[in-house]
Amino acid sequence: MPANRFNGFTDLGIGIGLRVPHYSHILSKKPTCDWYEIISENFMCDGGRPLEVLDEILAQYKVVQHGVSMYFGSTDPIDRLQLRKLKELVKRTKTPFLSDHLCWGSVDGTYTHDLLPVPYTFAAAKNTAERIKFVRDTLEIPIVVENVSSYAEFHASEMNEWEFLSEVVERADCGILLDVNNIYVSSQNHGFDPYDYLNGVPFDRVGQIHIAGHSKFEKYTLDTHDHAPIPPVWKMYAHAIEQVGSTATLLEWDAHIPSFDEVHGTALKANRFLSQSVDQRKTKKRLLSTSAV
Amino acid sequence: MKSSTQFSIAAAALSGLLMGTAARAATVAVPTTPANHQSIQKSVDAGQKAAIKLADSADKHDCAGKNDCKGKGGCKTGDAGCKGKNSCKGKGGCATNK
Amino acid sequence: MKLKRQTHAELCELQRRTGSAIMRRLNGASRMQQTWMDGRRTADVVAEFIKPNDRLTSFDRIEIYNRQYWFRLIDCLYDDxxxxxxxxxxxxxxxxxxxxxxxxxxxxxxxxxxxxxxxxxxxxxxxxxxxxxxxxxxxxxxxxxxxxxxxGPVETPVTVDDLLGANPTKLRLALQPYITLLELHWPLDDWSIALKNSANTLRSEASNAVESEAKTAIERPKLPKKKTVFVAVHRYQNMLYYKRLEPAAFAMLAALRDGRTLEAAVGAVMESNEDRDWSAEVQKWFANFTSMGWFCRRK
Structure with a gap:
C-alpha cells in the first residue's frame, strides 16, 4: 500500500523533518535524503530567508507539508487568511498531500498553539470530518490526519481513540498519518495496549508514518521529539509496516537536534523493516501463485 | 532661492534613484559569480549585519510536547534533568514535577 | 442503558471550559492554580470533564497542558x-x-x-x-x-521605467514594508550585536543548552549608554542588517514613507542644514538605497 489516493499516489521512502540547525549542511553538502517534511507554519510568511531556503530545498528535494495549526477538531470557524496562505504554500511546494493533526487547539478565536485531544464523540467526529473535507476541497489536495500524543482524556468520550480515528477518516474519506510513537506515548498515559490501537486502524487509509523519540517522567510520558525512537516504538513500527506495507516514513526530531547525519542515519533504520516488508510480500505473492497452480 | 535649491537636490535624488535602479537591474541580469557578487556587495552599504537573527536559529512551530521553558531562565533539579520539557527558558527555573 | 450522545453545542462548551483551564495563569511556582475563577477548587472543576488515571488526577493531567501552554508561548516571546x-x-x-x-x-x-x-x-x-x-x-x-x-513582505522595487521622466514634485515612493526606521536614544544596534555575539560564544563553548542559558544571563554585556542614533532595520539578500543613517537621510526616508513627494522629502533634508550643498550626498544615498531595492511604488 505504499502509493494510494491518500498520499497522492507517491512512494516517497524515508524522510526527516527539515529543521533550521540542518539548513547550512543540507544547502552546502546536498546530502542524499528521499524527502523532507516541512512544518507549513514555519513557511507561511511573506518573504525573506525562510522562503529563500525553502526554494533552494525544493530545487533539490521532494517536500511534503505537515501542519500544526489547522485544528480539524476545533469548533471555531476556519480562518480564511490561514487557508489562503496555506494554499499559496501548497502551490509553491507542490506537496503531493498535506497532513495535520487530529486535534483541536483554538477556542473563540484564541489559539493555544498546542495539539489538544478531542473528546471521542460522534459530534466531534462529525465536526472534525466536515472541517477536513472543507480544507481538502479548498486546497484541492489529499489530506492525511495524524493521531496525537495525549495526556488527558474526557469523560464525554463515547468511543476509544482508534475508533474515533476510524470514524473521522471514514466520514471525511481521508487518509491517516500514523504516528507510531504517539500511539506508544498515549498508551503509556492512558493504559491501553498499543497493539490494540495499531490493529484497530483502517490500514488501507494510511498514507504516511511518523516515528520519534519521547521522554518518560515519573507519572507520564511526553512526546518530546528530543532523541531517537526507543526499541518498543521500532517494534510497533515493524508491526505497522507488516500490516500496511512499505509506507513513506518520517523521523521527527525537534529538540536537542543532533547532526544531520545522526538524524538521517536514525531514520534510515526504518529501511530494515521496509525491506523486510517488501520481501514478505514477494514471498506471500509467490506462495499464492504457487498454490493457484 | 530655496525652491530652486530644493528642486536641484530633488533632481540629484532622482538621478541617484536611476543610478541605483540601473545598478540593481544589472545585478539581476548578470549571473552572480563569486567575483561579481563581491564587487556588488562592496558597492552597497547595507549597514551592520545582525550577528544571527535568533528566529533563524530555531523553528517557531513544531509538534513536540513541551515540558520546559528556556525563557524562564534554566532548569533546577527535580525536573527530570530538563530531559523532557518541564521548565521554561523565559522564567528563570522550572518547578519540580509532581 | 444507552449513553446520551454529546451535541455540537456541548462540544463547543467543553472546548471552552478546557481552553479556560489550559490558558489560565499558572501560580508563582509555575503550577496550575488551585482555585477556579468562581472560588471552587480547580481539582473539582476539571474532574467534571477530565478523567483521572491510576497515576494522575484530573487536575494533574490538565496541568500538563496548562504548563505547556505558558512555557511554549513564553519561550516564543523570549526568542523574539x-x-x-x-x-x-x-x-x-x-x-x-x-x-x-x-x-x-x-x-x-x-x-x-x-x-x-x-x-x-x-x-x-x-x-x-x-x-x-x-x-x-x-x-x-x-x-x-x-x-x-x-x-516581512516584499514589494517589487521601482524600475528605471517607473522613474524615467518622473517629476520630483509629484513623485511619491513607498519604502519596502520590511524596513523599519527608528530613532533610538541608545545604540541598540551595537548592543544587540554584542549581546548576540556573547550568547553565541557562550553557546558554542557550553557543553549543553541548559548551561549556556545560565551563563548567558551572567556574562551578557553591560547596558548601553545613552546616545541618539538613527537606524533602518532591513534585510539585504535575505540577511538581517542594521543600517545607521544620518539624521537628514532618516528625515528624508521618513517623509517618503509617510507619503510626501520626492521634492518635499528633500526639503526635510534641507531643514537640517540649509547652507550645505546636499546634492552629491543625496544622490549617493538614493543610489545606495535603490541598489538595495528599498523603494517600491506607492499603492
Whole structure:
C-alpha cells in the first residue's frame, strides 16, 4: 500500500523533518535524503530567508507539508487568511498531500498553539470530518490526519481513540498519518495496549508514518521529539509496516537536534523493516501463485 | 532661492534613484559569480549585519510536547534533568514535577 | 442503558471550559492554580470533564497542558525579545510576558505574530518596565522591527521605467514594508550585536543548552549608554542588517514613507542644514538605497 489516493499516489521512502540547525549542511553538502517534511507554519510568511531556503530545498528535494495549526477538531470557524496562505504554500511546494493533526487547539478565536485531544464523540467526529473535507476541497489536495500524543482524556468520550480515528477518516474519506510513537506515548498515559490501537486502524487509509523519540517522567510520558525512537516504538513500527506495507516514513526530531547525519542515519533504520516488508510480500505473492497452480 | 535649491537636490535624488535602479537591474541580469557578487556587495552599504537573527536559529512551530521553558531562565533539579520539557527558558527555573 | 450522545453545542462548551483551564495563569511556582475563577477548587472543576488515571488526577493531567501552554508561548516571546529580556532581567521579563499574554492572547494561527503587540502593551503598562521604561520600549520596537525585516513582505522595487521622466514634485515612493526606521536614544544596534555575539560564544563553548542559558544571563554585556542614533532595520539578500543613517537621510526616508513627494522629502533634508550643498550626498544615498531595492511604488 505504499502509493494510494491518500498520499497522492507517491512512494516517497524515508524522510526527516527539515529543521533550521540542518539548513547550512543540507544547502552546502546536498546530502542524499528521499524527502523532507516541512512544518507549513514555519513557511507561511511573506518573504525573506525562510522562503529563500525553502526554494533552494525544493530545487533539490521532494517536500511534503505537515501542519500544526489547522485544528480539524476545533469548533471555531476556519480562518480564511490561514487557508489562503496555506494554499499559496501548497502551490509553491507542490506537496503531493498535506497532513495535520487530529486535534483541536483554538477556542473563540484564541489559539493555544498546542495539539489538544478531542473528546471521542460522534459530534466531534462529525465536526472534525466536515472541517477536513472543507480544507481538502479548498486546497484541492489529499489530506492525511495524524493521531496525537495525549495526556488527558474526557469523560464525554463515547468511543476509544482508534475508533474515533476510524470514524473521522471514514466520514471525511481521508487518509491517516500514523504516528507510531504517539500511539506508544498515549498508551503509556492512558493504559491501553498499543497493539490494540495499531490493529484497530483502517490500514488501507494510511498514507504516511511518523516515528520519534519521547521522554518518560515519573507519572507520564511526553512526546518530546528530543532523541531517537526507543526499541518498543521500532517494534510497533515493524508491526505497522507488516500490516500496511512499505509506507513513506518520517523521523521527527525537534529538540536537542543532533547532526544531520545522526538524524538521517536514525531514520534510515526504518529501511530494515521496509525491506523486510517488501520481501514478505514477494514471498506471500509467490506462495499464492504457487498454490493457484 | 530655496525652491530652486530644493528642486536641484530633488533632481540629484532622482538621478541617484536611476543610478541605483540601473545598478540593481544589472545585478539581476548578470549571473552572480563569486567575483561579481563581491564587487556588488562592496558597492552597497547595507549597514551592520545582525550577528544571527535568533528566529533563524530555531523553528517557531513544531509538534513536540513541551515540558520546559528556556525563557524562564534554566532548569533546577527535580525536573527530570530538563530531559523532557518541564521548565521554561523565559522564567528563570522550572518547578519540580509532581 | 444507552449513553446520551454529546451535541455540537456541548462540544463547543467543553472546548471552552478546557481552553479556560489550559490558558489560565499558572501560580508563582509555575503550577496550575488551585482555585477556579468562581472560588471552587480547580481539582473539582476539571474532574467534571477530565478523567483521572491510576497515576494522575484530573487536575494533574490538565496541568500538563496548562504548563505547556505558558512555557511554549513564553519561550516564543523570549526568542523574539532577548534584548528586552536582557534589559529587564529575568523576573521582570517573566512578569511582563505573563501579563502580556493575559491581555493579548494569541489570535493568530502563527506564533510569528505572538509578540506583535508588545510595543503597544508596554505603552499601556509602563509599571511593568520601570525604571528602564524608555529603554525597554525602544528595545521592544527594535526587536519587533527585526521580526518584520526577517520575513516581512516584499514589494517589487521601482524600475528605471517607473522613474524615467518622473517629476520630483509629484513623485511619491513607498519604502519596502520590511524596513523599519527608528530613532533610538541608545545604540541598540551595537548592543544587540554584542549581546548576540556573547550568547553565541557562550553557546558554542557550553557543553549543553541548559548551561549556556545560565551563563548567558551572567556574562551578557553591560547596558548601553545613552546616545541618539538613527537606524533602518532591513534585510539585504535575505540577511538581517542594521543600517545607521544620518539624521537628514532618516528625515528624508521618513517623509517618503509617510507619503510626501520626492521634492518635499528633500526639503526635510534641507531643514537640517540649509547652507550645505546636499546634492552629491543625496544622490549617493538614493543610489545606495535603490541598489538595495528599498523603494517600491506607492499603492
Amino acid at each position: 525579545y532577548r534584548g528586552l529580556h536582557a534589559v529587564l532581567g529575568q523576573a521582570k521579563f517573566n512578569r511582563l510576558t505573563i501579563e502580556y499574554l493575559d491581555r493579548y492572547p494569541s489570535r493568530c494561527f502563527t506564533l510569528r505574530n505572538l509578540g506583535s503587540r508588545i510595543g503597544q502593551f508596554l505603552d499601556e503598562r509602563p509599571d511593568l518596565i520601570q525604571p528602564r521604561a524608555e529603554l525597554a520600549r525602544e528595545m521592544a520596537k527594535f526587536e519587533w522591527a527585526q521580526v518584520v525585516a526577517f520575513d
